[in-house]
Amino acid sequence: MTTTEYSRDLLAQRLLDSLLGAVELLTCELGRQLGLYDALRGCARTAAELAEATGIDRRYAREWLEQQAAAGLLAVHPGPAFTLPEEHAAVLLDEGDAAYLGTAGQFALGVGLTTPAVVAAFRTGAGVPYADFGHHLRHGIAAFNRPMFIHQLTAQWLPAVPDIDRTLRCGPAHVLDLGCGLGHSSVALARAYPSITVRGVDLDEASIVEARKTAAAAGVADRVSFTVGDASGRHGPADLVTIFEALHDMADPVAVLSAARAALTEGGSVFVGDELVADEFAVPAAEMERLQYAFSVLHCLPATRAEGTESANGTVLRAPTLLGWAREAGFAAPEVVDIPHDIWRFYRLR
Structure with missing residues (x-):
């Protein structure tokens, strides 16, 4: 086999593997939406029993059960009957578990459903508004980030900056959470620091409606509290401004950081968590950077361009770029905070 043939076959196999992963993710979304995983947790069921328990068609039940078992997601018992192993339930069902990725299929579905609009945007140069990506993507993003906010935000990230942690613990203090999405970061902050108040701000009205429900629950x-608004607008005084995985989605990040700086009280800080990628473009890229680029093409860049084209950075936000924005916004010595993490890098601006 020649080098060219080997390279060709390698790419063909890679695309086939990617197709397998994509369609299996969508079968997971079927299981999530129809409550099939819930029905199989701690309970072995045949296809007929699953169909009766969940109200789905028996023939579809059998096909899905066999497919899930073939994929290694379900355990098979005599009958045949099928169960969801508890260690898999943590990943597929337990939204608060550190390993939860049960909405990965929902994430993929949201991107896929909006791809025709992205195709059109590529031709015209226009954007695709965040709201147009709909419920699936909105919840996919929130569910992907929520375990980090529950387990790491107040237990690891903020304690790594002792004076910020001390300010919030000693209170009273006010936090401004820009690009708050469904509000999981805002709620995690309030639960960990009982003497603070938090105001979340996001442009997406549907996200804010759900964020209020999140806080109430x-x-x-x-x-x-939550407000529909532009992160680059005027904000009340804040002892801490947080921006988690949102700055790269903002059309004018320098204006946002300038607004955050203007809102800070004396001694206050801006704490940013955004993508962990290489400082310079290079190929081949690491796996996570490849994932960020794919989301950038299909979601983040089109959504940002719908807001404006001042920057339109996309998902791949490199450290030198963010630090440059911070200096332009008036922060004299922005810094990267040494917090080990697999997918995010953290910054402190003051």
Whole structure:
């Protein structure tokens, strides 16, 4: 086999592997939406029993069960009957578990459904508004980030900057959470620091509606409020401004950082968490950077261009770029905070 043939076959196999992963993700989304995983947790069921328990068609039930078992997601018992192993339930069902990725299929579905609009945007140079990506993507993003906010935000990230942690613990203090999405970061902050108040701001009205429900369900609505608004607008005084995986989606990040700086009280800080990527473009890229680029092409860049074209950076936000924006916004010595993480890098601006 020649080098050219080997390279050709390698790419063909890679695309086939990618197709397998994509369609299996969508079968996981079927299981999530129809409650099939819930019905199989701790309970072995045949196809007929699963169909009766969940109200789906028996023939479809059998096909899905066999496919899930063939993929290694379900355990098979005599009958045949099928169960969801508890270690898999943590990943597929437990939204608060550190390993939860149960909405990965929902994430993929949201991107796929909007691809025709992205195709059109590529031809015209226009954007695709964030709201047009809909429920699937909005919830996919929130569910992907929520475990990090629950397990790491207040237990690891902020304690790595002792004076910020001390300010929030000693309180009273006010936090401004820009690009708050469905509000999981705002709620996590309020639950960990009982003497603070938090105001979340996001452009997406549907996200803010759900964020208010998130705060109410967590019992912190008396200290957490949410506003539909532009992150680059005027904000009240804040002892801490947080921006988690949102700065790269903002059309004018320098204006956002300038607004955050203007909102800070004396001694206050801006704390940013954004993508962990290489400082310069290079190929081949690491796997996570490849993932970020794919999301950038299909979601982040089109959504940003719908807001404006001042920057339109896309998902791949490199450290020198962010630090440059911070200096342009008036922060004299922005810094990268040494917090080990697999997918995010952290910055402190003051």
